[in-house]
Amino acid sequence: MKYRLVASLTFLSGLHASNLYAQTEDYVDSNLYSQTVFGGTGLIQTPTSRMAPEGSISLNYSDNDQYRFWSVSLQLFPWMESTVRYTDVRNLLYSQSEAFSGDQTWKDKGIDVKFRLLEENYWLPEFSVGFKDIGGTGVFSSEYLTLSKRWGDFDLHLGLGFGYLGQNDNAVNPFCQLADRFCTRPIGFSGVGGKVEFDKFFSGQAAWFGGLEYQSPWRPLRFSVEYDPNHYQNDRAPDLTQDSRWNIAANYRWKGFDFALRFERGNTVTFGFSYQTNFNTLTTPKVKPLPKEVNRYNEIASFDEVDENTLLLELNNNAGFPVRSTQFYSDTYAIFGTQLDYRDPDESIERIGRVLASQLPDNVKKYQVVELAGAVPLITTEIDAGKFKQAAGGETFAFTLNDTYERKGVDDGLSHRYSPAYRSGxxxxxxxxxxxxxxxxxxxxxxxxxxxxxxxxx
Known part of the structure; x- marks a missing residue:
C-alpha cells in the first residue's frame, strides 16, 4: 500500500447550522459545516445539501495529492451557494508540447452552483440540487441531488451524482427512463471551454454517494466519513490510485479557522485549514460627530455678524455638506453643495439645519439647501427656521422636525442665484x-x- 503525505489548505470558517427543530436545537453549532476540497459545503470529496449562512464567503486552498485547488465560495442567498474554482495539476504540463509549456503545469477554471429546494424540518430532510464545473472545460463536470438530515450530533447525507460524481456507476440513472438523451453523456467540451453544457445535465452514468458527520462532545472537534462515487481512472491528474472508496476526516475548529486531517482513497493522508467571514455581519465602526445644539436665543443680531467661514466649516465637518456657493437675500439664506457623508436625507437635513440654526440670526426666516449633481442644481429643501428651532430645541410636540422642511425642485429664480466662486479655469x-x-x-x-x-x- 502506498502512502502519501500532502498539505491541504482550505480557507473557511464558522459556518452556521440551519435552524433545526425540537430534538436537534440543543446541538446546533455556529461552526458546523466544512468546505470540500473543491470548495462548497460538504464532507471531503462530496457535497451535501447544507448551506452556509447568507452572506458567507469562504476562501479555499486545497493541496490534494496531484491536485491543487484554489476556490471562493459565496452564499449569495439562504438557498443558493456559488463557488469559483481554479485548479492546478502539478504532474501535468500546460500542453503536450514541452517547448511551449516550459515548466508551467496544467490549469483549469470552473464554476459550481447549488440550490436548496427544501429546507429541513422535524420530519423531512434538507434537499438540494447542484451543478459542478459548469463554466470551465468540464474536467469535473457533474450534477447531483442530495439529502441531509440531522439527529442530535449526527448529520447524515445521501446523494445521487452524475458525470464526475457518477463514475462508480452503481446506480440507475432515473432520467434515462424519461428520455433516451439522458442515457449517454457527451464527451469533451464546446469551443475552447467556458460554456454551460446544458445537454450534459443529469446524463450518463449515475452513482450513489453519501456520508456521516459526527459532532463530538468536545465542541471544536468533529469527524466525518464518506463513500466516494469516483474511481479516479479518468481524472486529468495521472497516477491516482484508489484502494478504498471510503474517506475519513477530522476537523478542529478554532475561532474562525477549521483545521482538517483526512485519509482519502485508502492510501493518501492530507491535512489543511480553513477560514471564512460573513458580509452580513461585517461592520465598519463609524464615529459621527454629535449634532449641533440649537440655542433658541441666538446672540447674533444680524447677518453682518455671521462668521461665514466658520459656518461653512461646520457644514462640512458636522453635516458632511461642503458648500460651493451661498446667497443671502430678503430673509432667506441659500447654500449650494453636495452631501457626502449622510445618505439618509432626513438625517442630512437635520444636521444641516442644526448648523445653520446655531450660526444664523433670528431674522433669517428660511434656509434653502440646494443639492448639486456635479455643477447642476438638482433639488431644494426649504426649512422654516423658526419652526425648526422649536422642534430641534424640544420646545414643542405639535410638530416634528420632518414637518419643518419641504423638498421640491429648483425654480429658475433660485438657479440664477447659483454663483460658484469659480466658473472657468x-x-x-x-x-x-x-x-x-x-x-x-x-x-x-x-x-x-x-x-x-x-x-x-x-
Missing amino acids: LGGSVETFFIQTFGNPEAFYLYQAGVLIQGFTR
Missing part, C-alpha cells in the same frame, strides 16, 4: 487601473497597471 482628473489574469500559457500570472491623466479648460 483649468480642470482635470487622475484615474488608476490594475488588471490581472491567472493561468496564461505565457506566464502563470500577468498584470497591467497604469495611470490615466485628463485635463480640460472651461
Whole structure:
C-alpha cells in the first residue's frame, strides 16, 4: 500500500447550522459545516445539501495529492451557494508540447452552483440540487441531488451524482427512463471551454454517494466519513490510485479557522485549514460627530455678524455638506453643495439645519439647501427656521422636525442665484487601473497597471 503525505489548505470558517427543530436545537453549532476540497459545503470529496449562512464567503486552498485547488465560495442567498474554482495539476504540463509549456503545469477554471429546494424540518430532510464545473472545460463536470438530515450530533447525507460524481456507476440513472438523451453523456467540451453544457445535465452514468458527520462532545472537534462515487481512472491528474472508496476526516475548529486531517482513497493522508467571514455581519465602526445644539436665543443680531467661514466649516465637518456657493437675500439664506457623508436625507437635513440654526440670526426666516449633481442644481429643501428651532430645541410636540422642511425642485429664480466662486479655469482628473489574469500559457500570472491623466479648460 502506498502512502502519501500532502498539505491541504482550505480557507473557511464558522459556518452556521440551519435552524433545526425540537430534538436537534440543543446541538446546533455556529461552526458546523466544512468546505470540500473543491470548495462548497460538504464532507471531503462530496457535497451535501447544507448551506452556509447568507452572506458567507469562504476562501479555499486545497493541496490534494496531484491536485491543487484554489476556490471562493459565496452564499449569495439562504438557498443558493456559488463557488469559483481554479485548479492546478502539478504532474501535468500546460500542453503536450514541452517547448511551449516550459515548466508551467496544467490549469483549469470552473464554476459550481447549488440550490436548496427544501429546507429541513422535524420530519423531512434538507434537499438540494447542484451543478459542478459548469463554466470551465468540464474536467469535473457533474450534477447531483442530495439529502441531509440531522439527529442530535449526527448529520447524515445521501446523494445521487452524475458525470464526475457518477463514475462508480452503481446506480440507475432515473432520467434515462424519461428520455433516451439522458442515457449517454457527451464527451469533451464546446469551443475552447467556458460554456454551460446544458445537454450534459443529469446524463450518463449515475452513482450513489453519501456520508456521516459526527459532532463530538468536545465542541471544536468533529469527524466525518464518506463513500466516494469516483474511481479516479479518468481524472486529468495521472497516477491516482484508489484502494478504498471510503474517506475519513477530522476537523478542529478554532475561532474562525477549521483545521482538517483526512485519509482519502485508502492510501493518501492530507491535512489543511480553513477560514471564512460573513458580509452580513461585517461592520465598519463609524464615529459621527454629535449634532449641533440649537440655542433658541441666538446672540447674533444680524447677518453682518455671521462668521461665514466658520459656518461653512461646520457644514462640512458636522453635516458632511461642503458648500460651493451661498446667497443671502430678503430673509432667506441659500447654500449650494453636495452631501457626502449622510445618505439618509432626513438625517442630512437635520444636521444641516442644526448648523445653520446655531450660526444664523433670528431674522433669517428660511434656509434653502440646494443639492448639486456635479455643477447642476438638482433639488431644494426649504426649512422654516423658526419652526425648526422649536422642534430641534424640544420646545414643542405639535410638530416634528420632518414637518419643518419641504423638498421640491429648483425654480429658475433660485438657479440664477447659483454663483460658484469659480466658473472657468483649468480642470482635470487622475484615474488608476490594475488588471490581472491567472493561468496564461505565457506566464502563470500577468498584470497591467497604469495611470490615466485628463485635463480640460472651461
